[in-house]
Amino acid sequence: xxTPNISPGSAVSPFLTYLNNNFHDFFNATSGFFDNLIGGIxxxxxxxxxxxxxxxxxxxxxxVAGWRTGLLCLLGLWLCxxxxxxxxxxxxxxxxxxxxxxxxxxxMVIGVFLSRSEKLIAAARPVLDVMQTMPPWVYLVPxxxxxxxxxxxxLLATIIFGIPPMIRLTxxxxxxIPHNRIELGIAVGAKPKEIFWKIELPSALPTLLxxxxxxVLLSLGMVVLAGLVGAGGLGSEVTRGLTRMEFGLGIRASxxxxxxxxxxxxxxxxxxPAKYLNx
Numbered sequence: 001x002x003t004p005n006i007s008p009g010s011a012v013s014p015f016l017t018y019l020n021n022n023f024h025d026f027f028n029a030t031s032g033f034f035d036n037l038i039g040g041i042x043x044x045x046x047x048x049x050x051x052x053x054x055x056x057x058x059x060x061x062x063x064v065a066g067w068r069t070g071l072l073c074l075l076g077l078w079l080c081x082x083x084x085x086x087x088x089x090x091x092x093x094x095x096x097x098x099x100x101x102x103x104x105x106x107x108m109v110i111g112v113f114l115s116r117s118e119k120l121i122a123a124a125r126p127v128l129d130v131m132q133t134m135p136p137w138v139y140l141v142p143x144x145x146x147x148x149x150x151x152x153x154x155l156l157a158t159i160i161f162g163i164p165p166m167i168r169l170t171x172x173x174x175x176x177i178p179h180n181r182i183e184l185g186i187a188v189g190a191k192p193k194e195i196f197w198k199i200e201l202p203s204a205l206p207t208l209l210x211x212x213x214x215x216v217l218l219s220l221g222m223v224v225l226a227g228l229v230g231a232g233g234l235g236s237e238v239t240r241g242l243t244r245m246e247f248g249l250g251i252r253a254s255x256x257x258x259x260x261x262x263x264x265x266x267x268x269x270x271x272x273p274a275k276y277l278n279x
Contacts, residue, residue, distance in 0.1 A: 019146060031152045034098070038151050041094035050086050054078060061263070065270020072266055076259040085234065085256040091151075092223055092233035092260060099155055099219045103162030104212060110163070111170025112196075121171060131164040137225050144229050154226030154235075161222055162215045169211030173204035213268035220261050234260075 019027075045053055054077040062070030080089045114120045139160050143153030177200055185195040227235025234253045241250025 027146050031147050031150075034152045034155055035150070037098055038091075038094050038155065041097055042090050045090045045093065046087070050081050051078075054081070061267055061270075065267045069263070069266040069270050073263050076263050080256045080259060083252040083256060085237065085252055088232070088234045088237050088253065089256050089260060092220075092235070092257075095151060095155055095158070095226070095231065095233060096216065096219050096223075096260075096264070099158040099162060099222075100212070100216050102159045103166055103215050103219065106159070107163045107166025107211070107215070108170050108208070111167040112174060114167065115171045115174035124167070128164045128168060131160075136161055136222055137228070140225060140229055149230040151226075151231045151233075154222070154229055154231035158219050158222040158226065162219050165218060166211050166215050169207055169214065170204075173207035173211070174200065176207060177203045209268065213265065216264045216268055217261060220257065220264065223257055 047053075048056075054074060057077065058070045058074035061073040077086075077089070080086050114124050136157075139157035140153060143157045147153045147156065181199050181203060182195060185199045190198070223233060223235040224238050225235065226233065227237070227239035230236065234257050237253035238250055238257070241247070241253060
């Protein structure tokens with residue numbers, strides 16, 4: 001007797017088709033919103049000539065993470081300009097900025113909610129395991145089906161890809177808070193909101209900032225895959241170099257991705273206050 005061939009796609013495909021047929025206007029509106037958001041940030045970074053923008057970004061990095069990171073930003077982005085990778089780098093920065101902002105917001109809210117109950121954590125753990133072990137490009141498939149090719153499906157796939165690790169690190173951060181601090185807040189008559197904002201959140205900040213760093217790097221790791229669906233940016237340059245066998249183009253785009261990864265990593269690490277690192 002032949003074993004029946006069960007394909008997950010045979011169950012998911014009708015569901016995606018139903019969504020596409022019945023919520024097409026919603027997906028179009030969502031696509032338009034994110035397109036405008038990405039275009040707005042990219043336009044903001046392109047309003048002035050590249051040298052002025054680079055100096056401004058280097059100044060921000062200096063304020064956030066110190067002069068070494070500012071110097072790295074200045075030299076790294078100038079190298080992107082010299083390699084003719086400035087415009088793709090701006091598009092990539094815009095996509096990463098939005099993806100990280102949404103991943104952090106959603107992941108932290110869900111993580112805080114789950115951290116209040118061990119039963120919720122146990123129920124969510126298998127889902128998070130599956131989401132983190134699933135190949136990244138799998139997230140692109142339903143996004144492309146619902147939103148078509150372009151930057152939006154890449155952005156949404158990047159957001160979803162960055163949420164699970166942020167949820168885990170938020171749960172870890174909340175569980176590492178010393179109970180005596182919370183008990184002290186209760187003893188002095190603080191309300192639950194005050195305990196959260198003035199005791200729990202500051203105590204969890206070091207681990208949360210590590211989660212920000214991980215989220216940024218994971219989002220940047222999706223850049224090359226995003227190029228496969230026409231998202232633009234450095235990922236598209238890498239894809240173009242591969243498909244056209246242009247070794248120089250692929251190397252330049254890859255170096256630009258590495259530069260952005262180094263800058264973003266140093267900014268995230270440098271944003272952690274020294275008083276937390278010395279604990």
